[in-house]
Amino acid sequence: MSAMDLLLWSRGPGLAIAVSIFAFGVVLRLFEIYSLGRKADLAKPRVNTKACAGATVWRRMLPDMHILRRSPITYVAGYLFHFGLFVVVFLYAPHIKLIESTLGLSWPALPSALVDLVAVLTLISLVVVLVNRITDPVKRLLSGFEDYLTWAVTLLPVLTGYMAYHHLMFPYQTMLALHILSVELLLVIFPFTKLMHAITLFISRWYNGDIAARKGVQS
Amino acid sequence: MSASFERGMAAFREVMDSPIASFFSSCVHCGLCAEACLFYTETGDPKYTPIHKLDPLKRVWQQEYTLLGRLGALVGLSKPVTEKELEQWSELVYDSCTLCGRCSMVCPVGNDIAYMVRKMREGMSAAGVAPEGMIGATQRAVTLGSPMGVKLPALQAQIRAQEAETGLSIPMDVQGADYMVLLSSMEVMNFPEYIGALGKIFRQAGVSWTLSSKAFEATNSGIQIGASDIAAELVQRIVDAAEGLGVKTVISPECGHAFTAIRWEGPNLIGRPYRFEVKHILEVLEELRQAGRLRTQGCDERPLTFHDPCQIARRGGVIEQPRNLLKSVASDFREMEEHGAMNWCCGGGGGVSANDRAEELRLVAFKRKKGQVEALGVDTLVTACANCRIILEEGLEHYNMDVEVVGLTELVAEHLIEDDK
DSSP states (O other): OOHHHHHHHIIIIIHHHHHHHHHHHHHHHHHHHHTTOOOOOOSOOSSOHHHHHHHHHHHTTSOOHHHHHHOHHHHHHHHHHHHHHHHHHHSBHHHHHHHHHHHOOOOOOBOHHHHHHHHHHHHHHHHHHHHHHHHSHHHHHHOOHHHHHHHHHHHHHHHHHHHHHTTOSSOHHHHHHHHHHHHHHHHHHGGGSGGGHHHHHHHHHHHHHHHHHHTTOOO | OOHHHHHHHHHHHHHOOHHHHHHHHHOOOOOHHHHHOHHHHTTOOGGGOGGGGGHHHHHHHHHHHSHHHHHHHHTTOSOOOOHHHHHHHHIIIIISOOOOOHHHHHOTTOOOHHHHHHHHHHHHHHTTOSOHHHHHHHHHHHHHSSTTOOOHHHHHHHHHHHHHHHSOOOOBSOTTOSEEEOBOHHHHHHOTHHHHHHHHHHHHHTOOEEBOSSOOBOOOHHHHHTOHHHHHHHHHHHHHHHHHHTOSEEEEOSOHHHHIIIIIIHHHHHTSOOSSEEEEHHHHHHHHHHTTOSOBOSOBOSOEEEEOOTTTTTTTOOOHHHHHHHHHHBSSEEOOSSOGGGOOOOSOTTTGGGOGGGHHHHHHHTHHHHHHHHHHTOSEEEESOHHHHHHHHHHHHHTTOOOEEEEHHHHHHHTBOOTTO
């Protein structure tokens, strides 16, 4: 298989398979959550909870300042890599072109040199969260194979993208194929690992906000 | 595998719902919940990380309620929960969690961890791994009507003493009264002056109220140990008494979990809404104050602060009322840095105070409250929960701190205008 074949496969059948598994997995996981159901609360609520539950979904984007002071690395590195992932995925010109060609949606890109810098920061912060996970007693206790797998699978697309952009290690076509394959790996494991939090956190924050709001507390 | 272990596992399956599945799906193992938990911050032991306390429940969810988990279990890749593990987790679920819910306020993905610990206790209790002290309290609540074994004659004796002290008569079983007042055993035995204080306040405000000889105990060991059938029975006693007397409102006493039991869990436990309202005593007092029916004079000039009982503030929504009441009778009220919905627990809620084996850990965890009080330089600590009050007094004594603990209702009663005697 030549580099070109690999690239063609990753762009064609590979992508189709990955997106299908991703879509099936996400729908399945949402079904697994919602099919369990929830008993109606018969206690008279203090307030209409919908607005408060919605507010909790947004409020949890921000840290509690006391907890931030107690655990700054978790927050700073955590924000950095999430923000970095957003920038490199959605504000890099070739990615926007890809989205435009498939979905017809388009928006302005950041200069590639800036995205390049953000990619480096993202990689650095990912290394920091890994070291923190290994050295911090609480995180180490909570961590298992899945945590290291999802870390690696999150890192790979950024790393291969960076290497492709800078023509490092392999010829461009090979590196680009590896980049696309790494994204496909991410899509495939996403629904079945904690990466799924990117979707389910909206559900859990909503429940949290709803439970608290019934009692008159904005959580 | 024992029959009780099977019952425990069945109870885990019984409590599994969409919120729990979404919470476990969302957890990224960031460990920030640990920083919100006084059992972790005061010991530094990672095993007290709140989400870790749920590990057996999480594995049941993962292995039985997700496709990947079920596949893993089929090919023998998963580690099933064992009876021994539940025994090990008993300390984490009962001794090192007061259901204070602070972790639920800070989790970035929004997990309500306290909600899950409450649910997990249903399985732990069914599996027979709940602590002895809590089992005893629960048995006394069912057979004697009170976790501390306080029966009606004991209450009647305390009422007579309070009547002699205040010169008022304390109403009992008054048909059609507006308010039915509940008490906690802790109040009856240790702080009976609460009853006298209520008598004085309600007399001035012209409130029609009563106690019930059939149901005066508000505390509910069932929701602490995690036995919903028992919890429902204890709530039903109150509901029968209140609906029998035809009262409009039942008043939950200065007790945290009693409010959670009767106000928030009660209707769900008995399977229907009530035909009366439930309010916390602080809500009632603040309503009376705002209506001009609770008139006070003079101010306590001591520097003092307010300790929010978790189930009344963070898990109950009664946050502003105690502050308004306190400011009306105290001139040097100082707020702790983290207060209200983000208060720190006294360390003895959620059944921990009834759990003897947890005492040593509880006193270590108290260092958090100690630090908060010391930072303010106050010599008086006001609160509104008899259980917090006992725990605070024990903690302060243990650390040789000269701080007085006062109940808010009594403090208000001391400042009543007594012109219309």
